[in-house]
Amino acid sequence: xxxxxxxxxxxxxxxxxxxxxxxxxxxxxxxxxxxxxxxxxxxxxxxxxxxxxxxxxxxxxxxxxxxxxxxxxxxxx
Amino acid sequence: xxxxxxxxxxxxxxxxxxxxxxxxxxxxxxxxxxxxxxxxxxxxxxxxxxxxxxxxxxxxxxxxxxxxxxxxxxxxxxxxxxxxxxxxxxxxxxxxxxxxxxxxxxxxxxxxxxxxxxxxxxxxxxxxxxxxxxxxxxxxxxxxxxxxxxxxxxxxxxxxxxxxxxxxxxxxxxxxxxxxxxxxxxxxxxxxxxxxxxxxxxxxxxxxxxxxxxxxxxxxxxxxxxxxxxxxxxxxxxxxxxxxxxxxxxxxxxxxxxxxxxxxxxxxxxxxxxxxxxxxxxxxxxxxxxxxxxxxxxxxxxxxxxxxxxxxxxxxxxxxxxxxxxxxxxxxxxxxxxxxxxxxxxxxxxxxxxxxxxxxxxxxxxxxxxxxxxxxx
Numbered sequence: 013x014x015x016x017x018x019x020x021x022x023x024x025x026x027x028x029x030x031x032x033x034x035x036x037x038x039x040x041x042x043x044x045x046x047x048x049x050x051x052x053x054x055x056x057x058x059x060x061x062x063x064x065x066x067x068x069x070x071x072x073x074x075x076x077x078x079x080x081x082x083x084x085x086x087x088x089x
Numbered sequence: 090x091x092x093x094x095x096x097x098x099x100x101x102x103x104x105x106x107x108x109x110x111x112x113x114x115x116x117x118x119x120x121x122x123x124x125x126x127x128x129x130x131x132x133x134x135x136x137x138x139x140x141x142x143x144x145x146x147x148x149x150x151x152x153x154x155x156x157x158x159x160x161x162x163x164x165x166x167x168x169x170x171x172x173x174x175x176x177x178x179x180x181x182x183x184x185x186x187x188x189x190x191x192x193x194x195x196x197x198x199x200x201x202x203x204x205x206x207x208x209x210x211x212x213x214x215x216x217x218x219x220x221x222x223x224x225x226x227x228x229x230x231x232x233x234x235x236x237x238x239x240x241x242x243x244x245x246x247x248x249x250x251x252x253x254x255x256x257x258x259x260x261x262x263x264x265x266x267x268x269x270x271x272x273x274x275x276x277x278x279x280x281x282x283x284x285x286x287x288x289x290x291x292x293x294x295x296x297x298x299x300x301x302x303x304x305x306x307x308x309x310x311x312x313x314x315x316x317x318x319x320x321x322x323x324x325x326x327x328x329x330x331x332x333x334x335x336x337x338x339x340x341x342x343x344x345x346x347x348x349x350x351x352x353x354x355x356x357x358x359x360x361x362x363x364x365x366x367x368x369x370x371x372x373x374x375x376x377x378x379x380x381x382x383x384x385x386x387x388x389x390x391x392x393x394x395x396x397x398x399x400x401x402x403x404x405x406x407x408x409x410x411x412x413x414x415x416x417x418x419x420x421x422x423x424x425x426x427x428x429x430x431x432x433x434x435x436x437x438x439x440x441x442x443x444x445x446x447x448x449x450x451x452x453x454x455x456x457x458x459x460x461x462x463x464x465x466x
Contacts, residue, residue, distance in 0.1 A: 018326075020317060021242045030319075041408045058271045066329045067266060067315070070440050071408060081328065083317070085267045086240035086247055088284055089129045089217035 015043075015074065018081040026053045041071045043080075057084040091117070095187050099141055112305035113141060117188075119304045122146040122206060124197055124225060125215035126173045128289030129239045129296065131163040133213050136297035138181040142304070144189045145181070146209055149174040150196035160286040197221055199348050202228045211300055213237045215293065219270040220352040226251065226263040227340050227347055235303060238263055239296040244285050244321045246292035249330070250299050253312040260312040264336040268439065270352075288320050338438040363434045364450040367459040370421065381420045385433050390425065396456060397423070404429040407436050419445045427452035 013036035024030045034050070037043035040061045047054050061068050062081040074080065091099065091113060102108045102116075119142050123130050126149040137145055153161070153168040153176060161173075168176045178192035195201060197216075206212055206228045214225050214236055222240070229236040229252045236251040253260040295316070302308045315328045341347045365373070374380065382399030384391070385407065402410050404424065414420065414437065422430035430448040437446060449456065 021245055025243075056272065058267055058269065060266060062328045065327065067331070069265075069331070069333050069335075071411075081326065083315075083328070085219065085271065086242035086245065087217060087219055088241040088243075088282075089125050089127055089215050089239070089289070 013076055015076075015078070015080055018079075020082065021084045021086055022057055023051075023054060023059060023082055023084055026051050036076060037074050039071050039073050040068055043074060047082075059084045090114075092187075095141070098185075098187065102140070107307040108305050112307070115304050115306070116141045116301065117143040119211065119300075120144040120146075120209045121211045121213060121300055122148065122209035123213045123215055124148045124205075124221065125217060126161075126163070126177045127151070127157065127215065127217060128160045128241065128284065129215035129293040130213075131161045131177070132290050132293035133215055133239075133297045133300075134177055134181055135163060135184070136294060137213075137300060138185045138188065138190070140297070140301055141185065141188060142300070144191070144209075146191045146193060146205070147174045147177050147181075148193045148195060148197055148205060149177070150194060160284065160289050162290070197224060199224065199350060199352065203232065203344055203347065206234060207232055209234070211235050211237060211303060213239075213296055213300065215239060215296070222263065223270055223340075224347075224350075224352050227350070230262055230264075230340070231342070231344060231347065236263065237296045237299050239289075239292045241284055241288050241292055243283060244288060244319060246288055246318045246320070248292055248295045248299070248311060248316045248318075249314065250303070250310050250312045253303070253310060255310065255312055259332065261330045261332045262336065264340055265333040266315060266330050268333070268336050268339045285320055291318065291320065335439060335442055338442060363446060363448055364427070364431065365421070365447045366450045367456050370447075370449060370456075373419070377419055379418065381415070381418050383414070383420060383422050383433075385422055385424045385429050396453070397421070402433075404433060407433050411437060411440050417443075417445075419447075421447050421449055423449040423452055423456075425452045426454055 014033045015036045016031055016033050018031050019027055034046060037046055060083050063072055063078050099113050102113050103110060121137055121142050123133050126147050151173050153164045153171050153173055155169055158164060163177050163180055172194045174192035174194040178190050182190050202224050212229055212234050214222055216222055235253045238249045238251055240247050251262045299311055303310055313330055315330055317326045341350045382397035384395055384401045385404040387403045422433045424430045427450050434446055434448050
């Protein structure tokens, strides 16, 4: 199973695309580990994971078909 | 009351039944502080001035630079080198003489933030760095002020209304979205990376729109939702944000704590509260015999017998095992140097609000040195 991730800000610059497809992670902790292994630069920012357009806090289960967005803070003004 | 000149000036607002005379009077009575008079600040200021906000404060310590003119549309080539807050105040006052505009050519810091913010009802965050943003958030939470957040990155922008009371419920804050600043200023602000000139115009206008909606009571405030805009695709996404009560663990909660808070990046002062050194630990072990010790080293690091009886949760497994930790018991996290045990506490604080958890400062290295010194004495 695969999960599609929408990426924003610096994260889309690191991956050079605004969406990537990764192996389906069981939960957001596992997804973070997976992203950290594939893209070590992700660890330089404190991104949040939104599942089905809801920002998650702590660990959350991910189900097949969930829409996942990964969002870093922006500094600019 | 509005005078005849104001009635003519605000006619197009007065013609909207949703705003009308009562809404326009509310705008006249409103006091808004705009922090940052750069890319976002310029459109926010221009539209709030035009809308007739009764009192507008402008905080900015910076000077107009030639590279600002591509997006900071209040300034002209003649303004290069002049203080932004002063130039903005003069121009905006000419734009609308019926309102009161005050400039504060200062850099917002822990000493002046509370006194700057407390006289205004709505605070518009148009800053370009995380330190100011977290400071504004924390002061807004402390003083119960609404924070209109906007930020930009290259072709993308974020907007939300934080700390807004609606139907007797307090909405989420910036820290509910991003509890702590990133370790690095990240990959820079728009002074260092590029930014599309019209983008702050779009995002800043959205921020001004929220000020007007909140003040007049029309529409649905962008509270509990983060608007994400991509100017290249013109895709807009709304993400729901919930209030996270545990953020109180990550932030200063009194004016005294704000004065002592370190807003420079990469440092977390509050986690130091949870550190104990080996002397404090020895005292604690003398008086309390029910302490849970948690070794957060990875199993392959453990060569010598552990000095404390307890359990092992390798740091890499902390998040998965967080719910096994009974937070009502006095708990000491330890590792080799004290770094991972401090990080373990940070993770625990995301999930719970325990009062008697500690990280052994300096870790086992410090603990062993201490014992060695005692034997020599």
